[in-house]
């Protein structure tokens with residue numbers, strides 16, 4: 001008897017708890033909704049918008065860029081954003097950008113001798129993988145933000161991305177497949193090193209299928225103007241990265257394979273990593289096969305099966321490939337569009353650790 005009443009009480013208490021919890025959940029989710037998408041009413045838009053000044057301390061690889069006019073607004077429609085390489089603006093610059101290569105090869109250095117304005121933030125920029133960024137230990141505690149192809153960088157600057165688009169009615173997958181495919185697999189390689197994983201794979205693959213190789217390393221240079229038309233004649237393009245790192249998916253995929261309308265065969269981070277950026281049926285991953293021989297046989301078969309080959313182009317009905325028109329200017333201007341999403345204050349106390357994590 002006592003036991004029965006006891007369990008009834010527990011039941012009642014549980015029920016009350018459930019009701020309270022449920023109503024809290026409803027309230028909480030409506031609060032979250034209002035916070036997640038703050039929509040500014042017209043009258044809330046500040047009349048006084050101050051410009052953000054972005055200073056390029058020196059140009060990547062010394063490639064000078066012309067910054068004539070209101071660059072960010074004129075070229076990319078980004079207002080209130082002053083991009084300059086005039087070092088005399090240092091005292092008023094909101095952001096200063098340093099491209100890593102200049103720092104690690106000793107041609108450039110951080111302006112540590114100048115008084116750094118309190119509000120000024122320094123941006124470390126590199127599009128290379130950690131294998132090619134040198135020792136970053138000397139820069140501990142100097143940078144506030146990173147700009148890189150990595151998705152977890154403060155300023156994500158990928159080698160390319162996809163944007164949804166609507167093709168006109170009447171467009172079919174076949175419209176995206178170049179009609180003249182005469183080579184099975186092609187590869188353009190500038191830095192041919194026998195110890196690269198990609199070289200080992202190539203050496204095995206060429207025993208199974210013919211691979212057309214281009215580049216300085218094999219004394220078969222392709223002029224830039226011929227690059228994409230050459231690749232468009234290939235069923236497959238070997239988009240083999242020079243080193244394997246998280247998110248490191250370079251212009252080999254975006255510009256060469258996708259740009260040349262050849263199906264990419266990739267060596268790089270795991271398939272899942274690619275799938276975060278591109279559709280799963282847009283590429284062939286070397287790791288999908290238990291051996292390179294198996295990969296070669298698959299490619300041979302696929303090239304002979306028009307219908308199946310075309311499935312690797314289906315995604316093009318819905319997405320278009322985009323790359324920066326100028327990777328040394330456009331991502332810099334984009335800083336001005338991301339001001340409200342930045343973590344602040346922020347300091348990279350151990351840039352080297354972030355780089356290799």
Ligand SMILES: *[C@@H]1O[C@H](CO)[C@@H](O)[C@H](O)[C@H]1NC(C)=O
Nearest residue numbers: 044045046047048049050051
């Ligand atoms: C804009 O800012 C300036 C200086 O802070 C101020 O004097 C001026 O009244 C502001 N104008 C408007 C329209 O808010």
Ligand SMILES: *[C@@H]1O[C@H](CO)[C@@H](O)[C@H](O)[C@H]1NC(C)=O
Nearest residue numbers: 165166167168169317318319
């Ligand atoms: C992709 O595009 C095609 C043709 O425009 C359309 O029929 C289809 O619904 C789209 N698929 C998706 C997932 O949007």
Ligand SMILES: *[C@@H]1O[C@H](CO)[C@@H](O)[C@H](O)[C@H]1NC(C)=O
Nearest residue numbers: 141142143144344345346347
């Ligand atoms: C930027 O980094 C510097 C150097 O570590 C630091 O003193 C400053 O507080 C940081 N600024 C912000 C806004 O995080």
